[in-house]
């Protein structure tokens with residue numbers, strides 16, 4: 001193999017060309033040492049360079065006057081990772097390290113003289129928390145611990161890999177350095193939870209991912225207690241690509257555009273109600289119209305600021321993507337009204353909150369969830385309404401215009417356009433044919 005895959009600064013994978021049989025690792029901290037072991041295990045020759053006198057980096061040891069003091073890690077949270085590194089070169093952790101369990105694992109001392117003993121064992125830790133912070137905190141600790149145990153029980157290593165190397169990396173790539181949206185995070189969480197549910201079910205059946213066969217998987221997907229079935233498909237496909245499972249198939253759902261589009265007439269009825277019904281709150285009307293007419297998710301609407309609305313000689317524009325959209329008169333009025341209300345409120349309350357839809361907490365916008373709830377109360381089914389709006393817009397506008405004006409990714413815009421059978425490519429070809437025929441004539 002003549003390629004090494006590394007991670008660039010932004011977290012995207014990049015392949016190095018050229019010979020890789022000899023690798024130089026800079027730094028003999030835990031990361032450098034474990035990389036070295038994995039590279040050796042993969043048959044590379046490795047040279048490690050370290051500027052300090054000894055290896056270890058922050059996991060160091062001071063030897064002063066007969067006293068040995070660790071300078072870094074106190075708790076070995078995931079010994080399996082250390083085990084993995086030793087296993088890569090055919091050694092074992094037990095053969096190389098003497099790990100001595102300590103009770104308590106360590107003692108945290110605070111400036112006011114109080115101390116908290118940190119125990120590995122659950123009951124001991126709960127008792128210590130009850131002593132230190134009261135019964136309520138101890139109950140919270142027990143809940144957290146139970147959740148973590150469920151999360152990491154059987155396939156904790158696999159889930160850790162899936163979360164770190166797949167979900168997180170994908171999130172980073174998709175957000176391209178921008179803040180991750182609430183929805184992106186929710187989707188990643190659901191994928192992770194789906195993996196947990198499947199693993200827990202397998203455990204109940206005395207199965208593991210490697211021993212799970214197609215028939216077992218189908219038993220789960222058709223059972224009543226299968227939760228987040230569709231999302232689990234994502235996890236299963238990843239485990240196959242990683243060769244953790246064998247012969248399991250979980251066909252990807254083909255993207256066929258909106259599966260449950262809202263009736264277009266119903267969409268216009270709701271839009272008309274929002275445009276004219278003065279008994280509804282103006283901010284709710286505006287938010288609803290941004291979803292129904294401009295296919296904006298509640299997460300995006302909730303993060304709009306007064307700066308996104310631009311007053312013009314004839315009305316107002318909204319900046320949803322790089323190119324602003326001219327708002328039709330009644331929507332422009334609602335938008336400008338909302339900006340005025342926000343500015344007055346900011347002056348009265350002496351706040352500088354820029355949010356168009358402020359939340360309960362000072363200086364914060366309304367959460368995506370709360371925005372979604374408000375829209376649902378107006379009778380809007382969020383996903384269906386957005387699908388229908390995007391579907392309609394995709395039949396009317398070229399993908400590039402959709403992407404630039406609505407602030408959606410171009411690849412998504414192209415997919416929507418295809419789904420809507422938007423004939424823009426054919427139309428453009430037709431126009432150019434007509435133009436060239438005219439020119440020739």
Ligand SMILES: Cc1cc2nc3c(=O)[nH]c(=O)nc-3n(C[C@H](O)[C@H](O)[C@H](O)COP(=O)(O)OP(=O)(O)OC[C@H]3O[C@@H](n4cnc5c(N)ncnc54)[C@H](O)[C@@H]3O)c2cc1C
Nearest residue numbers: 027028029030031032049050051057058059072073074075
């Ligand atoms: C007080 C403290 C407590 C901690 N407690 C825990 C804990 O309980 N559990 C836990 O999991 N983690 C803990 N950590 C974190 C853990 O110690 C570090 O995450 C881990 O040791 C970092 O390893 P690393 O290899 O990434 O970096 P480092 O340990 O920083 O190693 C980098 C190495 O590269 C060398 N180097 C840098 N530049 C060059 C160069 N140009 N040329 C040659 N060599 C170079 C450095 O000298 C160093 O040896 C703790 C850290 C500290 C400081």
